[in-house]
Amino acid sequence: MTIALEITFARLDAAHAATTAAFIGQDLILSPAVQVLNTRSQGQILKAAEAADFKGKKNAAFEILAPQKLDVQRLVLIGAGKAADHGDSDWASLGGYALGQITARKAAEASLVAEVGGATDKPETIAANLAFGALLRHYAFKKYLTKKNGEDNAANNGAGDQKPTQDRLTRLVVHCADPDKARAAFESKRALAEGVYIARDLVNEPANVLGPVEFADRVKELERVGLEVEILDVDALTELKMNTLLSVAQGSVRPARVAVMQWHGAKSKRAKPLAFIGKGVVFDTGGISIKPAAGMEDMKGDMGGAACVVGLMVALAERKAPVNAVGIIGIVENMPSGSAIRPGDIVVSMSGQTVENLNTDAEGRLVLADVIWYAQERFKPRFVIDLATLTGAIMVALGKDFAGLFANDDKLADQLVAASKLTGEKIWRMPLDKSYDRLLDSKNADMKNIGGRWGGACTAAAFIGRFVKKETPWAHLDIAGTAMDAPKNEINTSWGSGWGVQLLDRFVADNFEKSEK
Numbered sequence: 001m002t003i004a005l006e007i008t009f010a011r012l013d014a015a016h017a018a019t020t021a022a023f024i025g026q027d028l029i030l031s032p033a034v035q036v037l038n039t040r041s042q043g044q045i046l047k048a049a050e051a052a053d054f055k056g057k058k059n060a061a062f063e064i065l066a067p068q069k070l071d072v073q074r075l076v077l078i079g080a081g082k083a084a085d086h087g088d089s090d091w092a093s094l095g096g097y098a099l100g101q102i103t104a105r106k107a108a109e110a111s112l113v114a115e116v117g118g119a120t121d122k123p124e125t126i127a128a129n130l131a132f133g134a135l136l137r138h139y140a141f142k143k144y145l146t147k148k149n150g151e152d153n154a155a156n157n158g159a160g161d162q163k164p165t166q167d168r169l170t171r172l173v174v175h176c177a178d179p180d181k182a183r184a185a186f187e188s189k190r191a192l193a194e195g196v197y198i199a200r201d202l203v204n205e206p207a208n209v210l211g212p213v214e215f216a217d218r219v220k221e222l223e224r225v226g227l228e229v230e231i232l233d234v235d236a237l238t239e240l241k242m243n244t245l246l247s248v249a250q251g252s253v254r255p256a257r258v259a260v261m262q263w264h265g266a267k268s269k270r271a272k273p274l275a276f277i278g279k280g281v282v283f284d285t286g287g288i289s290i291k292p293a294a295g296m297e298d299m300k301g302d303m304g305g306a307a308c309v310v311g312l313m314v315a316l317a318e319r320k321a322p323v324n325a326v327g328i329i330g331i332v333e334n335m336p337s338g339s340a341i342r343p344g345d346i347v348v349s350m351s352g353q354t355v356e357n358l359n360t361d362a363e364g365r366l367v368l369a370d371v372i373w374y375a376q377e378r379f380k381p382r383f384v385i386d387l388a389t390l391t392g393a394i395m396v397a398l399g400k401d402f403a404g405l406f407a408n409d410d411k412l413a414d415q416l417v418a419a420s421k422l423t424g425e426k427i428w429r430m431p432l433d434k435s436y437d438r439l440l441d442s443k444n445a446d447m448k449n450i451g452g453r454w455g456g457a458c459t460a461a462a463f464i465g466r467f468v469k470k471e472t473p474w475a476h477l478d479i480a481g482t483a484m485d486a487p488k489n490e491i492n493t494s495w496g497s498g499w500g501v502q503l504l505d506r507f508v509a510d511n512f513e514k515s516e517k
């Protein structure tokens with residue numbers, strides 16, 4: 001889905017659209033804008049808020065219908081909570097909440113008064129972040145809903161029990177003191193939102209539509225945003241000896257692909273790139289070690305790592321980030337068939353290390369092993385960060401709000417944790433240790449692809465670690481819990497969350513761009 005909400009910025013005193021959402025701060029510290037409205041309505045706003053015992057707590061809303069002397073049908077006051085303590089992600093969350101309030105009222109156009117009583121952040125920062133949160137909240141994956149378009153769809157007119165479309169909102173006017181500054185501050189946020197949208201779309205798309213070839217085609221199209229994209233087909237992958245990746249794909253009638261996206265934004269085109277690697281299993285049946293039927297449909301989202309890398313690369317390109325970055329994703333389908341890999345098969349990876357496949361459902365690490373090796377050999381990157389919906393075990397350990405972080409480098413880990421705190425995409429550091437690595441030793445090959453019953457997320461990380469060169473700073477994010485079917489929140493109501501795009505965009509912006517400017 002392309003962004004379907006037009007966001008514009010206007011002055012505070014510009015005419016309001018049919019629905020107005022206004023923010024107030026903690027303890028009814030009214031923003032000047034609300035004060036003006038209150039005066040104009042002869043005190044009705046405050047009177048009504050007090051009568052309803054509305055105190056302006058975060059994520060609480062209070063609606064006044066047809067306020068007197070005001071040119072709006074309804075005014076929704078939205079609590080901002082402790083405005084002085086808010087950072088970017090709090091504002092985004094509030095913007096998402098506000099958008100939810102607006103769309104629930106089914107307006108085609110709305111105004112959002114982005115002026116908050118008691119806030120200390122710059123007005124344009126607040127306005128841009130509110131708009132960003134609203135944009136993320138507006139995302140919905142509806143392309144296959146042919147019958148729920150209500151009045152938007154002439155064919156459904158009068159179709160009785162059809163629900164009308166949840167939101168008709170197409171235009172949001174954000175009112176603030178300095179629209180020009182807010183518009184400028186919003187530009188990079190809009191680029192980021194586009195990246196998140198693309199990641200969500202890829203995760204939500206069913207596997208019949210999004211096979212490896214189709215996925216690669218979509219990535220190729222991203223040359224339009226300024227990325228350099230190469231698609232490696234099976235012949236190229238065979239030539240490169242990416243045999244562990246190919247061994248996962250061999251049971252599927254749909255051939256594997258690897259997509260290499262490059263963004264050259266640094267002053268020197270030759271400066272070593274930052275490298276981001278994604279697991280792109282378009283569907284994971286488990287292969288011959290087949291998964292149980294219940295819930296298997298979720299495995300259409302087993303390319304969440306790859307989707308995040310694509311979304312990040314789009315965000316970097318769209319906001320012209322002054323860095324060199326490369327995103328490489330391994331795209332395969334894991335199917336059982338007469339040509340599928342068997343338990344017990346031994347495969348020689350691109351690195352030369354041999355792997356005994358003892359469970360064909362531990363396939364993501366086999367894809368990453370070759371792609372990570374390739375990334376290091378070809379690009380000599382400053383670091384490698386991989387993202388993968390790698391293990392059920394990470395959800396047992398951390399639940400669905402946190403992704404697992406494994407890193408061989410404390411500085412890299414700390415930088416990621418800092419970005420995580422600022423964006424609200426939560427991560428928790430997990431151990432890399434010899435004791436896990438040892439569990440991968442095999443009698444028959446250099447290693448096996450599973451480590452036994454315990455610490456499944458840690459043995460998976462240790463496996464990947466065997467394909468990371470000593471000199472490469474590396475972090476692995478296990479996003480099995482967060483990339484899909486994660487708890488809904490104010491800025492995401494989609495099954496495919498687009499998790500990680502914000503985190504990594506921030507991580508890049510805060511650590512690798514300042515010296516380049």
Ligand code: BES
Nearest residue numbers: 302359361362389390391392393450480
């Ligand atoms: N894609 C799965 C992990 C997964 C499970 C992601 C549920 C999201 C939701 C991965 O390929 C897998 O099957 N992992 C196995 C590893 C095991 C066989 C060692 C797992 O976690 O059970």
Ligand code: MN
Nearest residue numbers: 284361362363
């Ligand atoms: Mn699997």
Ligand code: ZN
Nearest residue numbers: 281284302364
């Ligand atoms: Zn998988």
